[in-house]
Structures are given as C-alpha cells and as structure tokens.
Amino acid sequence: xxxxxxxxxxxxxxxxxxxxxxxxxxxxxxxxxxxxxxxxxxxxxxxxxxxxxxxxxxxxxxxxxxxxxxxxxxxxxxxxxxxxxxxxxxxxxxxxxxxxxxxxxxxxxxxxxxxxxxxxxxxxxxxxxxxxxxxxxxxxxxxxxxxxxxxxxxxxxxxxxxxxxxxxxxxxxxxxxxxxxxxxxxxxxxxxxxxxxxxxxxxxxxxxx
Ligand code: GTP
Numbered sequence: 001x002x003x004x005x006x007x008x009x010x011x012x013x014x015x016x017x018x019x020x021x022x023x024x025x026x027x028x029x030x031x032x033x034x035x036x037x038x039x040x041x042x043x044x045x046x047x048x049x050x051x052x053x054x055x056x057x058x059x060x061x062x063x064x065x066x067x068x069x070x071x072x073x074x075x076x077x078x079x080x081x082x083x084x085x086x087x088x089x090x091x092x093x094x095x096x097x098x099x100x101x102x103x104x105x106x107x108x109x110x111x112x113x114x115x116x117x118x119x120x121x122x123x124x125x126x127x128x129x130x131x132x133x134x135x136x137x138x139x140x141x142x143x144x145x146x147x148x149x150x151x152x153x154x155x156x157x158x159x160x161x162x163x164x165x166x167x168x169x170x171x172x173x174x175x176x177x178x179x180x181x182x183x184x185x186x187x188x189x190x191x192x193x194x195x196x197x198x199x200x201x202x203x204x205x206x207x208x209x
Contacts (some may be wrong), residue, residue: 021094022105026128029160031207057174090122131159
C-alpha cells in the first residue's frame with residue numbers, strides 16, 4: 001500500500017490520472033470544477049503543455065490522492081501529451097458535444113492508447129458542455145455512448161459550467177482506482193458499476209426534492 005502523510009492528513013494511495021482531448025473541449029474547466037467546485041469564467045486561455053492539480057478523495061474511508069495532469073489539446077503538444085500517459089492509472093478523454101471533430105480526436109487517442117500504452121489503463125470518456133441548448137448540440141448522447149461501448153469504456157455527459165456529473169465522474173474513477181490498487185480486479189467492470197451507482201444516487205437525491 002502506498003501510504004503517504006502530509007499536513008492535510010492521511011493518504012492511502014496516490015494515483016496519476018491524465019486528461020486528454022482536443023483544445024477548448026473544457027478539460028481545464030472540468031478539472032477546476034472537480035478541485036474547487038467552481039466554474040472558470042471565460043475568456044478562454046489554452047493550457048500550455050501541461051498543468052497539474054491534486055485532490056484527495058475519500059472512497060469508503062480510503063483516502064486517494066488523485067494527481068490529475070491536464071494536458072494541452074493543441075496539436076503541437078499532442079506527442080508530448082502521450083508521453084504523460086506513462087505511469088498513469090487512468091485516462092480521462094474529453095470531447096465537446098458542440099464540436100464533432102473533437103470526438104474524432106478522441107477516436108485517435110483511443111487507437112494510440114490501444115497500441116502504445118498499458119492495456120490496464122482505466123479509461124473514462126466525458127462529453128462536456130451538456131448545459132448547451134439542443135440547437136447548439138452536434139454530437140448526440142448516443143454517438144458518445146456508442147464510441148465508448150465499442151471500446152468497453154465508461155461514458156458520461158458532463159458540464160463544467162453547471163457541475164452536472166463532474167463530481168460523479170471523478171468519484172467513480174477514484175472508486176475504480178481504489179479497487180484496482182487494493183484488489184487488482186477488472187477495473188473497467190468496477191468503473192462501470194461506480195459510474196452507474198453515482199448516477200443512480202444522484203437520481204435518487206434529485207427525486208427527494
Ligand atoms: P486546452 O487547454 O486548449 O486544451 O483547452 P481545454 O480543453 O482545457 O478547455 P478549457 O477548459 O480551457 O475551456 C475551453 C472553453 O470552453 C472556455 O471558453 C470555457 O469557458 C468553455 N467551457 C468549458 N467547459 C464548459 C461547459 O461545461 N459548458 C460550456 N458551455 N462551456 C464550457
């Protein structure tokens with residue numbers, strides 16, 4: 001066990017997570033929403049190369065320190081991005097539901113991950129900007145889901161702007177990481193259950209109002 005202690009408290013595991021996807025899909029905003037529970041207001045300033053944010057997540061009493069690498073989406077940084085995949089336990093692929101070409105970039109990442117990287121990497125696909133109107137939406141929920149299902153990846157539509165499904169996505173990932181580290185079992189199955197569980201819990205909560 002990778003026990004770790006800091007002034008902020010006990011940490012049982014540290015896990016490297018990488019976020020990748022085309023530029024301006026909202027990776028930095030999603031990470032900021034996860035860490036600070038706030039939305040970064042425009043203007044848009046693209047990430048240069050890579051940024052790192054850290055958050056400790058409690059999963060059923062186990063404290064997991066997620067080191068999340070937010071990679072730059074611009075093409076000129078893409079080969080550098082792939083070098084960050086090394087040593088990662090999980091990869092979050094993000095596209096923008098208002099731009100079809102961003103789903104294409106995700107497809108490219110998936111094929112390069114399949115050929116280059118450890119096949120045990122936990123993968124999560126996020127379709128960001130679910131807050132937009134149906135008129136602005138270009139990629140349907142079904143298209144995202146089909147791509148994810150084809151590769152056995154878990155999928156959620158999220159919004160960094162409203163916060164919809166963001167905590168659920170990262171918490172489900174942390175749960176899958178915990179079980180992978182402690183039990184070494186099938187991480188995609190675990191992530192599938194965690195994603196479904198967090199969505200179900202959210203539905204139950206919203207039913208109570
Ligand atoms: P790179 O650093 O270039 O790779 O971009 P990125 O993927 O990190 O995108 P970033 O988080 O900087 O957001 C890009 C733009 O999308 C900004 O103008 C954000 O305001 C906008 N944006 C991000 N998330 C959302 C969202 O959930 N909804 C809407 N409507 N806009 C968003």
